[in-house]
Amino acid sequence: MFKDKNLERVQEKVNAGERLFREEGLKLFSASDILALGKIADGIKKRRHGNKVTYVVNRQINPTNICVLSCKFCDYATKKNRPNAYAMTLEEILNHCSPDLKEVHIVGGLYHEWPFKFYLDIVRAIHEKFPAIQIKAYTAVEIDFFARMEKCSIEKILTRLKEAGLVCLPGGGAEVFSERVRKALFPFKIGAPRWLEIHKTAHQLGIRSNSTLLYGHIETHEERVDHMLKLRELQDETKGFLSFIPLAYQAGKGKVVSHSVSSLEDLKTIAIARILLDNFDHIKSYWVTMGEETASMALHFGADDLDGTIGKEKIMHAADATSPLGMAKERLEQLILSANGIPLERDALYNIQPNSEFLSAASR
Numbered sequence: 001m002f003k004d005k006n007l008e009r010v011q012e013k014v015n016a017g018e019r020l021f022r023e024e025g026l027k028l029f030s031a032s033d034i035l036a037l038g039k040i041a042d043g044i045k046k047r048r049h050g051n052k053v054t055y056v057v058n059r060q061i062n063p064t065n066i067c068v069l070s071c072k073f074c075d076y077a078t079k080k081n082r083p084n085a086y087a088m089t090l091e092e093i094l095n096h097c098s099p100d101l102k103e104v105h106i107v108g109g110l111y112h113e114w115p116f117k118f119y120l121d122i123v124r125a126i127h128e129k130f131p132a133i134q135i136k137a138y139t140a141v142e143i144d145f146f147a148r149m150e151k152c153s154i155e156k157i158l159t160r161l162k163e164a165g166l167v168c169l170p171g172g173g174a175e176v177f178s179e180r181v182r183k184a185l186f187p188f189k190i191g192a193p194r195w196l197e198i199h200k201t202a203h204q205l206g207i208r209s210n211s212t213l214l215y216g217h218i219e220t221h222e223e224r225v226d227h228m229l230k231l232r233e234l235q236d237e238t239k240g241f242l243s244f245i246p247l248a249y250q251a252g253k254g255k256v257v258s259h260s261v262s263s264l265e266d267l268k269t270i271a272i273a274r275i276l277l278d279n280f281d282h283i284k285s286y287w288v289t290m291g292e293e294t295a296s297m298a299l300h301f302g303a304d305d306l307d308g309t310i311g312k313e314k315i316m317h318a319a320d321a322t323s324p325l326g327m328a329k330e331r332l333e334q335l336i337l338s339a340n341g342i343p344l345e346r347d348a349l350y351n352i353q354p355n356s357e358f359l360s361a362a363s364r
């Protein structure tokens, strides 16, 4: 029993397997009883996953920070002639890979001097040298850039990437599906219709993908809810999304807002995502943006995955993220255990690895 009658009604709907509407989602953001909200979300997560919490031994590779765009919220991108600009060689990229990895996550700037062939060669070279590593590469923004460079269809770009060894798409570049926010912060970047079209095309080609929401800047709660509902709608149609990853905006150099959101707002957003996205298997607690402690707490608020070891994340750290650059597998397991979870190693497609030390505990 909750004191908040609205949350009581939400719990009843969740118990009956009923879906929440937009207005109900909005009311969740004004709920003051954050623990009750977390309890509802945790119940949903436990019914799906029990105490299992997954993570992946992965490496994030950001091949270049040179970008033709200058999105207002981005502290990562730069121009070619600036002292902080870099563009990795194929050899340098391969040196970031090792046989112990289950996934590489490749995202970076839109570098006009690299032909699509080079982006393709990155995928092919990693796949040929490390066939066991699953390659998750290029956001919808990059896919759109390649299609425009090559003057060809999204299908063609995705098909060629798949043939080269791409396994799935990351969820970045979605930001917030709001024209108002897009015009204010990233007017030259693709908006919701194109992002959704690219992911839908990927799903139709058998390429699974992930989804994100960048929150904690100028967006409203309505825009957060509308964003989640657009993803829910596409998932109803294609069932191609693997996960939803709320990304807390890093205030960084303070160009957009002066402070990042509080941990309470992080936990609330995770919980509401778990409640609203009833057709998503996985809600990710991304420790890079939330920090270790909040990410671990989020495992009690509906999240069932802690992302991965990452290696050397550059994008959020360019915006002064205070989390470590990478994390040891043992530390990830420790964070999961401290939240009473059972740590299980997975690959990019969320298949549990048979060598997972805690597998027998999970099957009990």
Ligand code: SF4
Pocket (backbone or CB within 6 Å): 067, 068, 069, 070, 071, 074, 076, 077, 108, 109, 110, 141, 186, 189
């Ligand atoms: S957010 Fe992406 S597209 Fe925009 S400037 Fe940064 S790297 Fe370029």
